[in-house]
Amino acid sequence: MNKPFQPVDFPLPENIERSELVLSCAQFNENLQFFIDKLGFKLDSISPADNPRVAQVSAYGQCIQLQFGEDPETPITLRLLYQSANGDDNEDEEETILIAPNGTCIAFAPAIEAPTVPAICQSFVLSKKDSPLIWNDGRAGMSYRDLIPGRQGGRVIASHIRIQQGGPVADYNHYHNVRFQMIYCYKGWVRVVYQDQGADFVLNPGDCVMQPTGIRHRVMACSPGLEVVEISCPA
Structure with a gap:
Protein backbone atom coordinates (compact mmCIF):
# COMPACT_ATOMS: atom_id res chain seq x y z
CA MET A 1 0.00 0.00 0.00
CA ALA A 111 7.37 15.39 -33.33
CA ILE A 112 7.10 19.14 -33.95
CA GLU A 113 3.51 20.18 -34.50
CA ALA A 114 3.09 23.17 -36.77
CA PRO A 115 1.49 26.04 -34.86
CA THR A 116 -1.84 27.34 -36.08
CA VAL A 117 -1.65 30.88 -37.43
CA PRO A 118 -4.93 32.66 -36.62
CA ALA A 119 -6.57 35.12 -38.96
CA ILE A 120 -5.14 38.58 -38.45
CA CYS A 121 -7.25 41.20 -36.71
CA GLN A 122 -5.51 44.42 -37.65
CA SER A 123 -5.58 47.51 -35.50
CA PHE A 124 -3.52 50.67 -35.10
CA VAL A 125 -1.10 50.43 -32.17
CA LEU A 126 1.25 53.14 -30.90
CA SER A 127 3.71 52.05 -28.24
CA LYS A 128 5.87 54.95 -27.07
CA LYS A 129 9.10 54.45 -25.19
CA ASP A 130 8.43 57.36 -22.81
CA SER A 131 4.92 56.17 -21.90
CA PRO A 132 4.38 54.35 -18.58
CA LEU A 133 6.12 51.02 -19.12
CA ILE A 134 4.85 47.71 -17.81
CA TRP A 135 7.60 45.14 -17.46
CA ASN A 136 6.81 41.52 -16.65
CA ASP A 137 9.32 39.08 -15.21
CA GLY A 138 10.14 36.32 -17.67
CA ARG A 139 12.56 33.42 -17.77
CA ALA A 140 16.29 33.50 -17.04
CA GLY A 141 16.25 36.94 -15.44
CA MET A 142 14.67 38.60 -18.48
CA SER A 143 12.01 41.33 -18.30
CA TYR A 144 9.38 41.60 -21.03
CA ARG A 145 7.39 44.59 -22.29
CA ASP A 146 4.51 43.76 -24.64
CA LEU A 147 4.68 46.15 -27.62
CA ILE A 148 1.39 44.93 -29.16
CA PRO A 149 -0.94 44.09 -26.24
CA GLY A 150 -3.80 43.01 -28.53
CA ARG A 151 -1.40 40.89 -30.61
CA GLN A 152 -3.49 41.44 -33.75
CA GLY A 153 -5.86 38.61 -32.90
CA GLY A 154 -3.04 36.27 -31.85
CA ARG A 155 -1.26 36.58 -35.20
CA VAL A 156 1.91 38.32 -34.01
CA ILE A 157 3.72 39.19 -30.80
CA ALA A 158 6.40 41.84 -30.38
CA SER A 159 8.36 41.97 -27.13
CA HIS A 160 10.85 44.50 -25.81
CA ILE A 161 13.19 42.36 -23.70
CA ARG A 162 15.87 43.54 -21.31
CA ILE A 163 18.38 42.05 -18.90
CA GLN A 164 19.63 44.58 -16.40
CA GLN A 165 22.29 42.38 -14.80
CA GLY A 166 25.23 41.66 -17.09
CA GLY A 167 27.32 38.49 -17.19
CA PRO A 168 26.32 34.82 -17.60
CA VAL A 169 22.61 34.25 -18.26
CA ALA A 170 20.83 31.37 -16.51
CA ASP A 171 19.23 30.17 -19.74
CA TYR A 172 18.92 26.60 -21.03
CA ASN A 173 18.74 24.92 -24.43
CA HIS A 174 15.23 25.30 -25.79
CA TYR A 175 13.25 25.96 -28.95
CA HIS A 176 10.12 27.84 -30.01
CA ASN A 177 7.40 26.25 -32.11
CA VAL A 178 6.56 29.26 -34.26
CA ARG A 179 6.27 30.10 -37.95
CA PHE A 180 8.46 33.20 -37.80
CA GLN A 181 10.81 34.69 -35.23
CA MET A 182 13.32 37.51 -35.40
CA ILE A 183 15.57 38.98 -32.71
CA TYR A 184 16.90 42.53 -33.11
CA CYS A 185 19.63 43.76 -30.77
CA TYR A 186 18.82 47.34 -29.78
CA LYS A 187 21.22 48.09 -26.93
CA GLY A 188 24.26 46.33 -25.47
CA TRP A 189 25.48 42.92 -26.63
CA VAL A 190 24.37 39.33 -26.15
CA ARG A 191 26.19 36.05 -26.75
CA VAL A 192 24.04 33.22 -28.15
CA VAL A 193 24.51 29.75 -29.59
CA TYR A 194 22.30 27.90 -32.08
CA GLN A 195 21.93 24.23 -32.93
CA ASP A 196 24.06 23.18 -35.95
CA GLN A 197 25.16 26.78 -36.58
CA GLY A 198 28.74 26.52 -35.40
CA ALA A 199 30.30 28.28 -32.43
CA ASP A 200 28.53 30.82 -30.26
CA PHE A 201 28.52 34.42 -31.50
CA VAL A 202 27.71 37.93 -30.30
CA LEU A 203 24.86 40.19 -31.40
CA ASN A 204 25.71 43.90 -31.20
CA PRO A 205 23.40 46.93 -31.61
CA GLY A 206 21.85 46.81 -35.08
CA ASP A 207 22.37 43.05 -35.53
CA CYS A 208 19.43 40.70 -35.97
CA VAL A 209 18.94 36.95 -36.31
CA MET A 210 16.15 34.86 -37.83
CA GLN A 211 15.28 31.71 -35.87
CA PRO A 212 13.69 28.84 -37.85
CA THR A 213 11.01 26.89 -36.03
CA GLY A 214 12.34 24.12 -33.81
CA ILE A 215 15.97 25.28 -33.75
CA ARG A 216 17.48 24.87 -30.30
CA HIS A 217 19.34 27.83 -28.87
CA ARG A 218 20.56 29.37 -25.65
CA VAL A 219 21.41 32.84 -24.38
CA MET A 220 24.85 32.52 -22.79
CA ALA A 221 25.89 35.98 -21.58
CA CYS A 222 25.13 39.65 -22.08
CA SER A 223 26.21 43.17 -21.22
CA PRO A 224 24.52 45.08 -18.38
CA GLY A 225 21.35 46.76 -19.62
CA LEU A 226 20.90 44.55 -22.69
CA GLU A 227 17.78 45.36 -24.73
CA VAL A 228 16.45 43.40 -27.71
CA VAL A 229 13.20 43.31 -29.67
CA GLU A 230 11.67 39.94 -30.51
CA ILE A 231 8.92 39.50 -33.12
CA SER A 232 7.17 36.15 -33.54
CA CYS A 233 4.24 34.63 -35.41
CA PRO A 234 1.91 33.33 -34.12
CA ALA A 235 1.69 35.04 -30.74
Whole structure:
Protein backbone atom coordinates (compact mmCIF):
# COMPACT_ATOMS: atom_id res chain seq x y z
CA MET A 1 0.00 0.00 0.00
CA ASN A 2 1.31 3.45 -0.90
CA LYS A 3 2.08 5.74 2.01
CA PRO A 4 0.28 9.10 2.20
CA PHE A 5 2.22 11.88 0.54
CA GLN A 6 4.30 13.92 2.94
CA PRO A 7 5.65 17.31 1.76
CA VAL A 8 9.33 16.92 2.62
CA ASP A 9 12.56 18.13 1.08
CA PHE A 10 13.66 15.19 -1.04
CA PRO A 11 17.24 15.17 -2.35
CA LEU A 12 17.20 14.17 -6.01
CA PRO A 13 19.49 11.16 -6.56
CA GLU A 14 22.48 11.88 -8.77
CA ASN A 15 22.44 8.48 -10.53
CA ILE A 16 19.04 8.62 -12.25
CA GLU A 17 19.44 6.84 -15.60
CA ARG A 18 15.96 6.57 -17.12
CA SER A 19 12.28 7.16 -16.54
CA GLU A 20 9.53 4.56 -16.51
CA LEU A 21 5.80 4.95 -16.95
CA VAL A 22 3.83 2.53 -14.75
CA LEU A 23 0.50 1.34 -16.13
CA SER A 24 -1.95 -0.76 -14.16
CA CYS A 25 -4.14 -3.14 -16.17
CA ALA A 26 -6.71 -5.79 -15.29
CA GLN A 27 -6.18 -7.58 -18.64
CA PHE A 28 -2.45 -8.05 -18.24
CA ASN A 29 -1.73 -10.45 -21.11
CA GLU A 30 -3.93 -8.58 -23.59
CA ASN A 31 -2.23 -5.28 -22.80
CA LEU A 32 1.24 -6.82 -23.00
CA GLN A 33 0.53 -8.21 -26.48
CA PHE A 34 -0.99 -4.88 -27.54
CA PHE A 35 2.19 -2.99 -26.73
CA ILE A 36 4.41 -5.64 -28.35
CA ASP A 37 2.39 -6.57 -31.44
CA LYS A 38 0.57 -3.33 -32.23
CA LEU A 39 3.01 -0.67 -31.04
CA GLY A 40 6.35 -2.40 -31.61
CA PHE A 41 7.60 -2.32 -28.02
CA LYS A 42 10.34 -4.75 -26.95
CA LEU A 43 9.85 -6.96 -23.92
CA ASP A 44 12.73 -6.30 -21.52
CA SER A 45 11.66 -8.38 -18.51
CA ILE A 46 8.65 -10.23 -17.14
CA SER A 47 7.92 -11.83 -13.77
CA PRO A 48 7.08 -14.16 -12.20
CA ALA A 49 7.71 -16.65 -14.97
CA ASP A 50 4.89 -19.00 -14.04
CA ASN A 51 2.17 -16.35 -13.61
CA PRO A 52 3.33 -12.99 -15.04
CA ARG A 53 2.15 -9.94 -13.16
CA VAL A 54 4.85 -7.38 -14.02
CA ALA A 55 6.53 -6.68 -17.36
CA GLN A 56 8.94 -4.02 -18.58
CA VAL A 57 8.72 -2.97 -22.23
CA SER A 58 10.57 -0.22 -24.10
CA ALA A 59 10.58 1.58 -27.44
CA TYR A 60 10.99 5.10 -28.88
CA GLY A 61 13.00 6.17 -25.84
CA GLN A 62 10.14 5.28 -23.47
CA CYS A 63 10.21 2.59 -20.78
CA ILE A 64 6.90 1.25 -19.48
CA GLN A 65 6.14 -1.12 -16.63
CA LEU A 66 2.89 -3.01 -17.00
CA GLN A 67 1.58 -4.42 -13.76
CA PHE A 68 -1.49 -6.50 -13.01
CA GLY A 69 -4.15 -4.55 -11.16
CA GLU A 70 -7.24 -2.45 -11.56
CA ASP A 71 -7.54 -0.37 -14.71
CA PRO A 72 -6.94 3.33 -13.95
CA GLU A 73 -10.08 5.38 -13.37
CA THR A 74 -8.62 8.20 -15.46
CA PRO A 75 -7.14 6.97 -18.77
CA ILE A 76 -3.45 7.67 -19.27
CA THR A 77 -2.22 9.11 -22.56
CA LEU A 78 1.03 7.95 -24.13
CA ARG A 79 2.10 10.16 -27.04
CA LEU A 80 4.33 8.65 -29.72
CA LEU A 81 5.91 11.40 -31.79
CA TYR A 82 7.04 10.87 -35.37
CA GLN A 83 8.84 12.88 -38.03
CA SER A 84 6.20 14.08 -40.47
CA ALA A 85 6.72 13.43 -44.18
CA ASN A 86 5.56 17.02 -44.68
CA GLY A 87 8.31 18.42 -42.46
CA ASP A 88 7.20 21.52 -40.58
CA ASP A 89 4.18 21.94 -42.88
CA ASN A 90 2.02 19.52 -40.88
CA GLU A 91 -0.69 21.83 -39.58
CA ASP A 92 -3.46 19.74 -41.19
CA GLU A 93 -2.23 16.44 -39.71
CA GLU A 94 -4.49 15.21 -36.93
CA GLU A 95 -3.50 12.98 -34.04
CA THR A 96 -4.24 9.29 -34.57
CA ILE A 97 -5.65 7.65 -31.46
CA LEU A 98 -5.52 4.00 -30.38
CA ILE A 99 -7.10 2.73 -27.18
CA ALA A 100 -5.42 -0.11 -25.28
CA PRO A 101 -7.56 -2.75 -23.53
CA ASN A 102 -7.05 -1.04 -20.16
CA GLY A 103 -8.18 2.34 -21.52
CA THR A 104 -4.73 3.83 -22.11
CA CYS A 105 -4.90 6.38 -24.91
CA ILE A 106 -2.10 6.02 -27.49
CA ALA A 107 -1.75 9.25 -29.49
CA PHE A 108 0.43 9.47 -32.59
CA ALA A 109 1.47 13.04 -33.45
CA PRO A 110 4.21 14.88 -35.37
CA ALA A 111 7.37 15.39 -33.33
CA ILE A 112 7.10 19.14 -33.95
CA GLU A 113 3.51 20.18 -34.50
CA ALA A 114 3.09 23.17 -36.77
CA PRO A 115 1.49 26.04 -34.86
CA THR A 116 -1.84 27.34 -36.08
CA VAL A 117 -1.65 30.88 -37.43
CA PRO A 118 -4.93 32.66 -36.62
CA ALA A 119 -6.57 35.12 -38.96
CA ILE A 120 -5.14 38.58 -38.45
CA CYS A 121 -7.25 41.20 -36.71
CA GLN A 122 -5.51 44.42 -37.65
CA SER A 123 -5.58 47.51 -35.50
CA PHE A 124 -3.52 50.67 -35.10
CA VAL A 125 -1.10 50.43 -32.17
CA LEU A 126 1.25 53.14 -30.90
CA SER A 127 3.71 52.05 -28.24
CA LYS A 128 5.87 54.95 -27.07
CA LYS A 129 9.10 54.45 -25.19
CA ASP A 130 8.43 57.36 -22.81
CA SER A 131 4.92 56.17 -21.90
CA PRO A 132 4.38 54.35 -18.58
CA LEU A 133 6.12 51.02 -19.12
CA ILE A 134 4.85 47.71 -17.81
CA TRP A 135 7.60 45.14 -17.46
CA ASN A 136 6.81 41.52 -16.65
CA ASP A 137 9.32 39.08 -15.21
CA GLY A 138 10.14 36.32 -17.67
CA ARG A 139 12.56 33.42 -17.77
CA ALA A 140 16.29 33.50 -17.04
CA GLY A 141 16.25 36.94 -15.44
CA MET A 142 14.67 38.60 -18.48
CA SER A 143 12.01 41.33 -18.30
CA TYR A 144 9.38 41.60 -21.03
CA ARG A 145 7.39 44.59 -22.29
CA ASP A 146 4.51 43.76 -24.64
CA LEU A 147 4.68 46.15 -27.62
CA ILE A 148 1.39 44.93 -29.16
CA PRO A 149 -0.94 44.09 -26.24
CA GLY A 150 -3.80 43.01 -28.53
CA ARG A 151 -1.40 40.89 -30.61
CA GLN A 152 -3.49 41.44 -33.75
CA GLY A 153 -5.86 38.61 -32.90
CA GLY A 154 -3.04 36.27 -31.85
CA ARG A 155 -1.26 36.58 -35.20
CA VAL A 156 1.91 38.32 -34.01
CA ILE A 157 3.72 39.19 -30.80
CA ALA A 158 6.40 41.84 -30.38
CA SER A 159 8.36 41.97 -27.13
CA HIS A 160 10.85 44.50 -25.81
CA ILE A 161 13.19 42.36 -23.70
CA ARG A 162 15.87 43.54 -21.31
CA ILE A 163 18.38 42.05 -18.90
CA GLN A 164 19.63 44.58 -16.40
CA GLN A 165 22.29 42.38 -14.80
CA GLY A 166 25.23 41.66 -17.09
CA GLY A 167 27.32 38.49 -17.19
CA PRO A 168 26.32 34.82 -17.60
CA VAL A 169 22.61 34.25 -18.26
CA ALA A 170 20.83 31.37 -16.51
CA ASP A 171 19.23 30.17 -19.74
CA TYR A 172 18.92 26.60 -21.03
CA ASN A 173 18.74 24.92 -24.43
CA HIS A 174 15.23 25.30 -25.79
CA TYR A 175 13.25 25.96 -28.95
CA HIS A 176 10.12 27.84 -30.01
CA ASN A 177 7.40 26.25 -32.11
CA VAL A 178 6.56 29.26 -34.26
CA ARG A 179 6.27 30.10 -37.95
CA PHE A 180 8.46 33.20 -37.80
CA GLN A 181 10.81 34.69 -35.23
CA MET A 182 13.32 37.51 -35.40
CA ILE A 183 15.57 38.98 -32.71
CA TYR A 184 16.90 42.53 -33.11
CA CYS A 185 19.63 43.76 -30.77
CA TYR A 186 18.82 47.34 -29.78
CA LYS A 187 21.22 48.09 -26.93
CA GLY A 188 24.26 46.33 -25.47
CA TRP A 189 25.48 42.92 -26.63
CA VAL A 190 24.37 39.33 -26.15
CA ARG A 191 26.19 36.05 -26.75
CA VAL A 192 24.04 33.22 -28.15
CA VAL A 193 24.51 29.75 -29.59
CA TYR A 194 22.30 27.90 -32.08
CA GLN A 195 21.93 24.23 -32.93
CA ASP A 196 24.06 23.18 -35.95
CA GLN A 197 25.16 26.78 -36.58
CA GLY A 198 28.74 26.52 -35.40
CA ALA A 199 30.30 28.28 -32.43
CA ASP A 200 28.53 30.82 -30.26
CA PHE A 201 28.52 34.42 -31.50
CA VAL A 202 27.71 37.93 -30.30
CA LEU A 203 24.86 40.19 -31.40
CA ASN A 204 25.71 43.90 -31.20
CA PRO A 205 23.40 46.93 -31.61
CA GLY A 206 21.85 46.81 -35.08
CA ASP A 207 22.37 43.05 -35.53
CA CYS A 208 19.43 40.70 -35.97
CA VAL A 209 18.94 36.95 -36.31
CA MET A 210 16.15 34.86 -37.83
CA GLN A 211 15.28 31.71 -35.87
CA PRO A 212 13.69 28.84 -37.85
CA THR A 213 11.01 26.89 -36.03
CA GLY A 214 12.34 24.12 -33.81
CA ILE A 215 15.97 25.28 -33.75
CA ARG A 216 17.48 24.87 -30.30
CA HIS A 217 19.34 27.83 -28.87
CA ARG A 218 20.56 29.37 -25.65
CA VAL A 219 21.41 32.84 -24.38
CA MET A 220 24.85 32.52 -22.79
CA ALA A 221 25.89 35.98 -21.58
CA CYS A 222 25.13 39.65 -22.08
CA SER A 223 26.21 43.17 -21.22
CA PRO A 224 24.52 45.08 -18.38
CA GLY A 225 21.35 46.76 -19.62
CA LEU A 226 20.90 44.55 -22.69
CA GLU A 227 17.78 45.36 -24.73
CA VAL A 228 16.45 43.40 -27.71
CA VAL A 229 13.20 43.31 -29.67
CA GLU A 230 11.67 39.94 -30.51
CA ILE A 231 8.92 39.50 -33.12
CA SER A 232 7.17 36.15 -33.54
CA CYS A 233 4.24 34.63 -35.41
CA PRO A 234 1.91 33.33 -34.12
CA ALA A 235 1.69 35.04 -30.74
